[in-house]
Amino acid sequence: MDYIGFSKEELEEMLKTEQKKLSKIGKRGISIDMSRGRPAKEQLEIAMPMLEEAAVVNYELSGGDARNYGGLGGLRQARELFGDLLGLRAENVLVGDGSSLDFMYTAIQFAMQFGLRGNTPWGKLPKVKFICPAPGYDRHFAICEEFGIEMITVPMLDDGPDMDTVESLVVDDESIKGIWCVPKYSNPTGIVYGDKTVERLATMKTAANDFRIFWDNAYVIHGFYDNNDKLKNIFDVARKAGTFDRILTFASTSKITFAGSGIACMGASEENVVEFSRHLSIRQICPNKVNQALHVAFLKNVDNIKRIMAEHADIVRPKFELVDARLTAEFAGDEYVRWTRPRGGYFVSLDVRHCAKRIVELAKTVGVIFTPAGSAFPYHIDDNNSNIRIAPSVPSLEDLDMALEVLITAIKIARIELVLSKKK
Ligand SMILES: Cc1ncc(COP(=O)(O)O)c(C=O)c1O
Structure with a gap:
């Protein structure tokens, strides 16, 4: 709907x-x-x-007793499992505790x-920069921000970061030390990186020889x-x-078993x-190798993880489909309201030009909380004030509909407020 064609009185x-509709919903105390x-x-x-099995799981796996000290890089079987999932050999995988974000933070801390x-x-250099799609x-x-690394915003396209821009930046500037990538079902747009993008990232020339791709899978x-x-x-x-040295990849079972308490x-x-x-x-x-042993026993292999993830998908998919159906019913073909239709992951990315902050604020007044507008951009600077991240996984279908x-x-x-403000 293009509100511009309406008179001031009609818009009011x-x-x-x-507004009446919103305040009526607000009265329900959601x-x-x-x-x-x-x-x-x-x-x-x-x-x-997995927890029910805890007392009877075999902790005495090849390579030692999981309940005892030893095995800094994690249980062999857990390394193999992540290796299979990520397309890597076990030797190339270190398995730690519950958070992949912790590994990412630590990797940067060690580099600094x-x-x-x-x-x-990096901490001794006058400037360190990262590319942030x-x-x-x-x-x-x-x-x-925590480490004082300067962020360079690069547009995210439908098949990954704008690689022309990325390549032109990293080729000359030795202070650019890294790039953040969520290559599959990206947070928040849900896109999957195209083959060409993956190839260009792996092969591009970088001025810094300690450049790292943070491949957060x-x-x-x-x-x-x-x-x-x-x-x-x-x-x-x-x-x-x-260029294998250039890539550091990360993953976890936070959304396979328990968030924050997985491996x-x-x-x-x-x-x-x-x-x-x-x-x-x-x-x-x-x-914590005890938790790793539990995970190995429960997850078993990639085929079994796929089966488990199909159970997750059955719960999550209808919620994403509801988001798309409701937005389509209201805004199909509307050039001012755009959203993504991910085939996986946890987010839908919604764009409403110049309105994001106001929308999030209005929703909050009646008890619906979104990530603060602008959060998906370095320094929270969304030039168009347009992006809102929708995370539909937690609410029931009924609550989500509301x-x-x-x-x-x-x-x-x-949007009406915006058009009215321009008519004054
Ligand atoms: C892209 C991405 N990476 C990492 C995480 C956090 O992972 P972990 O629980 O393994 O620290 C999230 C959580 O939402 C995420 O969206």
Whole structure:
């Protein structure tokens, strides 16, 4: 709907109607939090048999007793499992505790403090910059802010970052040390990187020889349909191109078993694994291998993980389909309201030009919480004030429907207000 053609009086009338609708919903006293991509309670139930097995699981696996010290890089079987999931050999995988974000933070901390492979520690350089495709994952950007790494915003396209821009930046500037990538079912747009993008990232010329791609494969097996969306194996390309050192990959079972209480990994070249482990060995003796043994027993192999993820998909898919159906019913063909239709992951990315902050604010007044507008951009700067991240996994379908009613009404109010403000 293009509101521009309406008179001031007509717009004021429409605004009143939508405002009434919103305040009527507000009277129901709802409280629906859609700010983070968390599994719903029913999803968490799927992994409960893992805990029921805890007393009888075999902890004396080849290579030692999981209940004892030893095995800094994690249980062999857990390394193999993540290796199979990510297309890497077990030797290239370190398995730690519950959070992949922790691995990412630590990797940057080690680079800042100790430097990578004999290069000057990033913390001793006058400037360190990262390429941040946006919209992207707010917590990646928060890590950069924490370490004083300057963020360069690069547009996110339908098949990954705008590679012409990325290549032109990294080729000349030695202070650009990294790029954040969520290559499959990206947070928040849900896109999957195209083969060409993967190849270009792995083979592009970089001025910095300690440049790293932070390949956060958080949604590696999180498809809604047949888990069939294929991501090209970046390690194969990189090995051939002699750039394997450039890639650090991360994943976890946060959205396979328990969020924050699963197991997480970092995958890297043999040399990077050795260097990372050296620093890690000073900090800890070994990770929680009891939890790793439980996970190995429960998850078993990639085929079984696919079966488990199909159960997750059955819970999550209808919610994403509802978001799309409701938005389509209201805004199909509307050039001012655009959203993504992901085939996996945890988010829908919605764009309403110049209105995002107001929409989030309006929704909050009646108890529906979205991630703050602008969060998906470095320094929270969304030039167009347009992007809203929708995380539909937690609410029930009934609550989600209500939250979407609020969202749709808030979109209409914000847009009418905007057009009215220009008519004054
Ligand atoms: C892209 C991405 N990476 C990492 C994480 C967090 O993963 P973990 O629980 O393994 O720290 C999330 C959580 O939403 C995410 O969306």
